[in-house]
Amino acid sequence: MKTSSGHGLTGLALGSGAARGLAQIGIFKVLDEAEIPIDIIAGTSIGAFIGAMYAAGVPVEQMEKVALEIDWRSLTKLLDPVLPISGLIDGKKLMAFMAELLPARNFEDLKQPLAVTATDINTGEAIVIKQGNLLAALRASLAFPGIFSPARFGQRFLVDGGLCNPIPADVARSLGAKHVIGVCTIPAVTKTSPETFLPSIKDDDQAVSRWRELISTRSVEHALSTALGQGGDEQKPEEISGHRAPNIFRVCAQSVAIMENQINDLRLRQNHHDLIIRPSLNDITLLEFHRAAEIIDAGEVAARAALPDIKSLLGLT
Numbered sequence: 001m002k003t004s005s006g007h008g009l010t011g012l013a014l015g016s017g018a019a020r021g022l023a024q025i026g027i028f029k030v031l032d033e034a035e036i037p038i039d040i041i042a043g044t045s046i047g048a049f050i051g052a053m054y055a056a057g058v059p060v061e062q063m064e065k066v067a068l069e070i071d072w073r074s075l076t077k078l079l080d081p082v083l084p085i086s087g088l089i090d091g092k093k094l095m096a097f098m099a100e101l102l103p104a105r106n107f108e109d110l111k112q113p114l115a116v117t118a119t120d121i122n123t124g125e126a127i128v129i130k131q132g133n134l135l136a137a138l139r140a141s142l143a144f145p146g147i148f149s150p151a152r153f154g155q156r157f158l159v160d161g162g163l164c165n166p167i168p169a170d171v172a173r174s175l176g177a178k179h180v181i182g183v184c185t186i187p188a189v190t191k192t193s194p195e196t197f198l199p200s201i202k203d204d205d206q207a208v209s210r211w212r213e214l215i216s217t218r219s220v221e222h223a224l225s226t227a228l229g230q231g232g233d234e235q236k237p238e239e240i241s242g243h244r245a246p247n248i249f250r251v252c253a254q255s256v257a258i259m260e261n262q263i264n265d266l267r268l269r270q271n272h273h274d275l276i277i278r279p280s281l282n283d284i285t286l287l288e289f290h291r292a293a294e295i296i297d298a299g300e301v302a303a304r305a306a307l308p309d310i311k312s313l314l315g316l317t
Contacts, residue, residue, distance in 0.1 A: 010314060011040040011177025013169040013273060014047025016162030017185035018144075018286040019295060021046030022067050023279040024183055026299025028060045034307055036314070040113045042171035044161035047183065048116040048141040049098065052134060055114040056104040066101065067292040094148075095139050107131045113175050116141045117161030117168045121150050126164035128171055129153075166263055169272035179313055182273035185299075186261055187282045274313055277306045 012031075014024050024047060031038060043051035053063055104110050107130055115130040118140040129137040140151035140158035150157035165171070169182045268276065279302035284291055311317045 008178025009039040009176050010037050011042065011169075011172030011175065011180045012038050012051070013167050013172045013180055013182045014041065014043040014051045015167040015182070015184050015186065016045035016047060016160065017166075017281075018046060019289040019291070020185040020187075020279075020281045020284055020286065021050065022289070022292050022295040023185050023281060023299030023302070024050045025060065025063045025067055026279075026296040026301075027183055027277055027303040028054055029064065029296075030300050030303035030307065031310075032060055034311075036307075036310055036316075038112070040115075040172050040175045040177045042115045042117070042168040042175065043141070044117045044165055044168050045141055045144075047185075048161065049138050051114055052104070052110070052116070052138060053102060055110040055112050056102055057111050058101070058103065064296060067296060070292075094142070095135050098135055098138055102134070104134055107134050107137070109134070115168070115171045115175055117165050117171060118143070118151070118153070118158040119161055119163040121145070121157050121159045124164070126161070127153075127156065127158060128168075128174075130175070162263075163259065164263070165267065167267055167273070167276075169267075170270075173272055180273045180275075181310060181313075182268075182276045184268065184276055184278040185281060187280075275306065275309055277302050 015021070017023075028050070038054075041051040041055050043049070050063065054060070099105075107114060113130070115128050116134075116137040118127045118129065118137070119125070120127055127140075129140070136151065136153060140153050141161045142148065143151050143159040145159045145163070148159075150159050161168070166186060167182045167184055169180045172180045277299075279295075279298040281295065281298055284295060284298075288295075308317070
């Protein structure tokens with residue numbers, strides 16, 4: 001981890017994107033190899049988690065090793081369904097998992113400044129957290145609405161920071177960064193590519209099956225079915241022109257992803273960043289963590305292509 005000298009502080013704004021956010025590991029890998037100084041990090045959602053590991057001094061090689069070796073399909077063990085329903089997963093096991101990977105517990109333990117963004121679910125405010133309990137802040141920033149229950153943070157209930165600020169370049173700037181490099185792992189969406197966010201509708205049965213595995217008792221499954229208005233009987237999904245109606249999990253995740261994408265485009269137009277790195281991830285969906293190798297490679301490719309511009313921006317050429 002190298003810091004700037006003489007040309008002003010350099011900030012990195014790491015965006016949301018679920019599985020696609022693993023591309024940020026590849027970007028860090030290239031920046032480290034090229035000895036690009038990073039003084040300040042601002043992160044949203046998975047970008048906050050990866051940024052926290054880097055700011056805590058976790059070697060990029062270790063991040064990559066974890067991402068490549070972990071059995072993502074077995075991570076259902078980390079999920080802890082909760083009732084009443086404000087989300088399907090409470091997140092305590094996720095915090096324990098993060099604690100195993102992070103050598104820091106508080107922002108003050110980090111080796112460089114970090115800010116984490118979240119969203120107040122009641123007011124819609126963008127919340128910036130930069131001191132105190134690091135794991136609690138990350139839990140809030142990662143709380144994908146409808147999947148994870150909102151995180152209690154002081155007098156607020158917080159959810160995924162990507163709802164308000166998918167690429168927190170303005171936050172990095174507010175921390176004192178003169179130069180801000182933004183990282184966007186949300187692909188641009190076109191009307192001809194409706195399946196950008198999640199696996200195709202034909203995979204819905206598999207998705208439902210995975211979720212049902214998480215709900216270990218029939219009583220909880222019945223409660224969820226009742227809450228979702230499904231009753232106790234299996235119903236054949238409605239089809240239109242050969243396409244099934246999406247299930248509740250897809251509706252929730254797709255809706256948030258669409259909104260996040262629109263907000264992301266607006267934020268990019270505001271141009272709080274000096275330079276943007278945007279890996280090519282168009283064929284990778286939000287939940288395909290098992291494709292970590294491809295995603296990290298895409299981050300490396302994008303970062304290497306951006307290196308001449310980065311060095312020019314920072315006066316390193």
